Amino acid sequence: xxxxxxxWFFLPTALAMILFIALPLxxxxxxxxxxxxxxxxxxxxxxxxxxxxxxxxIDHQATEQLKKDQPLGKWVGFEIYTDRNHLAFKEVAEFxxxxxxxxxxxSSLNNLQFYRAMGFTLTYVIxxxxxxxxxxxxxxxxxxSLHRHLKGLMVFFSLLPMIVTPLVGSLILFWMxxxxxxxxxxxQEIFSDPNLSLKASTGLTWVTLIVYGVxxxxxxxxxxxxxxxxxxxKETLESAMIDGATRFQQVxxxxxxxxxxxxxxxALIQLMDNFRxxxxxxxxxxxxxxxxxxxxxxxxxxxEIRLFSSAATTSVLTIIGVVIxxxxxxxxxxxxxxxxx
Amino acid sequence: MFLRKIATVVALTTLASSAWAxxxxxxxxxxxxxxxxxxxxxxxxxxxxxxxxxxxxxxxLTADHQKINVPGMQGNPAxxxxxxxxxxSIVALMNxxxxxxxxxxxxKHGQGLKKSQLITVxxxxxxxxxxxxxxxxxxxADVLDQLGIAPPTTYEEMLVAAANIRASxxxxxxxxxxxxxxxxxxxxxxxxxxxxxxxxxxxxSAEIAVNNQHGEDALHMMxxxxxxxxxxxxxxxxxxxxxxxxxxNVALMNMWGSRVGPLKxxxxxPTVANNTDIAGPMTVGGGxxxxxxxxxxxxxxxxxISDADAEATFMAxxxxxxxxxxxxxxxxxxxxLIDGYQPTDAAKGVFAAAAMGTTPYPMLPYAGLMxxxxxxxxxxxxxxxxxxxxxxxxxxAAYTTAAKEKGYL
Numbered sequence: 001x002x003x004x005x006x007x008w009f010f011l012p013t014a015l016a017m018i019l020f021i022a023l024p025l026x027x028x029x030x031x032x033x034x035x036x037x038x039x040x041x042x043x044x045x046x047x048x049x050x051x052x053x054x055x056x057x058i059d060h061q062a063t064e065q066l067k068k069d070q071p072l073g074k075w076v077g078f079e080i081y082t083d084r085n086h087l088a089f090k091e092v093a094e095f096x097x098x099x100x101x102x103x104x105x106x107s108s109l110n111n112l113q114f115y116r117a118m119g120f121t122l123t124y125v126i127x128x129x130x131x132x133x134x135x136x137x138x139x140x141x142x143x144x145s146l147h148r149h150l151k152g153l154m155v156f157f158s159l160l161p162m163i164v165t166p167l168v169g170s171l172i173l174f175w176m177x178x179x180x181x182x183x184x185x186x187x188q189e190i191f192s193d194p195n196l197s198l199k200a201s202t203g204l205t206w207v208t209l210i211v212y213g214v215x216x217x218x219x220x221x222x223x224x225x226x227x228x229x230x231x232x233x234k235e236t237l238e239s240a241m242i243d244g245a246t247r248f249q250q251v252x253x254x255x256x257x258x259x260x261x262x263x264x265x266x267a268l269i270q271l272m273d274n275f276r277x278x279x280x281x282x283x284x285x286x287x288x289x290x291x292x293x294x295x296x297x298x299x300x301x302x303x304e305i306r307l308f309s310s311a312a313t314t315s316v317l318t319i320i321g322v323v324i325x326x327x328x329x330x331x332x333x334x335x336x337x338x339x340x341x
Numbered sequence: 342m343f344l345r346k347i348a349t350v351v352a353l354t355t356l357a358s359s360a361w362a363x364x365x366x367x368x369x370x371x372x373x374x375x376x377x378x379x380x381x382x383x384x385x386x387x388x389x390x391x392x393x394x395x396x397x398x399x400x401x402l403t404a405d406h407q408k409i410n411v412p413g414m415q416g417n418p419a420x421x422x423x424x425x426x427x428x429x430s431i432v433a434l435m436n437x438x439x440x441x442x443x444x445x446x447x448x449k450h451g452q453g454l455k456k457s458q459l460i461t462v463x464x465x466x467x468x469x470x471x472x473x474x475x476x477x478x479x480x481x482a483d484v485l486d487q488l489g490i491a492p493p494t495t496y497e498e499m500l501v502a503a504a505n506i507r508a509s510x511x512x513x514x515x516x517x518x519x520x521x522x523x524x525x526x527x528x529x530x531x532x533x534x535x536x537x538x539x540x541x542x543x544x545x546s547a548e549i550a551v552n553n554q555h556g557e558d559a560l561h562m563m564x565x566x567x568x569x570x571x572x573x574x575x576x577x578x579x580x581x582x583x584x585x586x587x588x589x590n591v592a593l594m595n596m597w598g599s600r601v602g603p604l605k606x607x608x609x610x611p612t613v614a615n616n617t618d619i620a621g622p623m624t625v626g627g628g629x630x631x632x633x634x635x636x637x638x639x640x641x642x643x644x645x646i647s648d649a650d651a652e653a654t655f656m657a658x659x660x661x662x663x664x665x666x667x668x669x670x671x672x673x674x675x676x677x678l679i680d681g682y683q684p685t686d687a688a689k690g691v692f693a694a695a696a697m698g699t700t701p702y703p704m705l706p707y708a709g710l711m712x713x714x715x716x717x718x719x720x721x722x723x724x725x726x727x728x729x730x731x732x733x734x735x736x737x738a739a740y741t742t743a744a745k746e747k748g749y750l
Binding site for chain 1: 430459460464473573575588701720745748
């Protein structure tokens, strides 16, 4: 393709990418290095139906000029990155110096919201991703071996969890696992423990969220693998059969190697998605037990006083986290496309 | 014939809907954002009556109002011409300088207002309050009568009563409370800390000061109460707590006055509905100030809109809170501050709160930061994972970091 043709062909995509990816990213990064100007407080007399009080209010005139000159706010560099509500370098160093044991150090990290969120986020990623791949593969193999009249119907039903909006899906499950819901009271019956509650303990809440995550994402892995299964070479399978391979051996030695590029693809997407886990935490009202980086961002900008710089910093940290997590897969893909290097 | 019928119906409907057309204003745009509970719905519906002529009225009433009101008023022209707020949420609007002084509009169209309804900052009217609210005791008269327990006046008595109810086998989790992690849990801490006699900030500064004996006592009381609550209490907001009440699982709770009406409605099991009674807020730790806060709800008018829109908005809102809107249906919904309001039985809790000298929720620019830090840092203590002083230290540190970022410290 001529360079000129390529340029005109690519231009709309490039423009969209600049507009919707590059510019917002730049804005988020620059926001994370700025904080609002210092507020000048006034003492005012505030009267309401319950009487008058002297309280602090903000003097808008005092900072108006400052805000006009520096609309981004004041430059703070990495100050927000290192503060207690983010990477908390100072506090972590203190905990390390005052540690009595390694586990004691880890549990004191739990007091810092960033590390508390990372604890759950990483557990979720590490557990959910392989389970999604495993269940996706099993469902794909099962559906693929069905009679062709049943296949269409089963594909549709298997996809349902993914079709349901995550927030709605998690809310439905939230009410089902409630101590007075069908699943919740069923579990109480099974374990004959009337006080059993999936929402009251941290461990069980994590299990619930992870089960939800697998339930919601397995259909995605399934449909990708199912498509891949249609391209497995019949000849290889037949020769394996003639060699006396069992069904399990056929899967391990023929089907899985054939699907391995798809496994890498699903792993890539799932690592990225699971690292940004958010909706189930809101849907299950689980923030007392489990938080994630995305939840922190949402919480920072969803309060009466919104912390934009803090939210921007957590966003940048999330992006860095995703890049680190994807590094192995990215390196592998790069090698595959540049075999001579 | 058929067509004529339709034409008549359409004409009649138009007439009916424009009976109040404009409510005195000839043209303008009215757009309301506010919280969502029955009393506010009534006010929103009242303002909608003014649609017609050159006046358009829209409303967006949602529990997420505080997430959208500031962004929706920062543009020029602002999307929302008025925000219905409470004493905590007006602060965010004042912090961002998005509401206008109402002195001229009150002089022109506010004849029916009482002086106590005016929210003034240094003499400038910034909002018009129309109702008061507070959390107070709600109890099941039949359960308490059966066990010979008087309605508790202190939280210590509430614990004893709860232990008795549990021991009697009538209820396993007799205490209810909106203890959901986040805003609700923080609100309960604010109540309890005030009841213990604590001050949130060092006088005249934004420096937080809650890690003290009052704070620890407040947290220990909340934990003791939670032992008598449904184990899922950290996920229960006011709606979920009300549902527990309606299901007959709870006999004692501290609840918003504005939430009591629906508990006594026809849809609720009559045993629960007929025996739901209220009393004033409770005190704690031998203090005399109730462990509760007083709230007002009122409306504000956007700064970034034309004067014509502001006038139409003000007139529509004044129409919505005119004395004639009070009737048998609307009066029990809230403690209205509107002239001519006759207190109903549903109001006695809030009136008792006011009479007992309950503290209003602090209208400080940085109070919201403390509230959100408390909502996320106190959960570890409530789950028994850390000590009260550790939780309070975390709360102080999280607040201080946020307040520094926002430029208050």
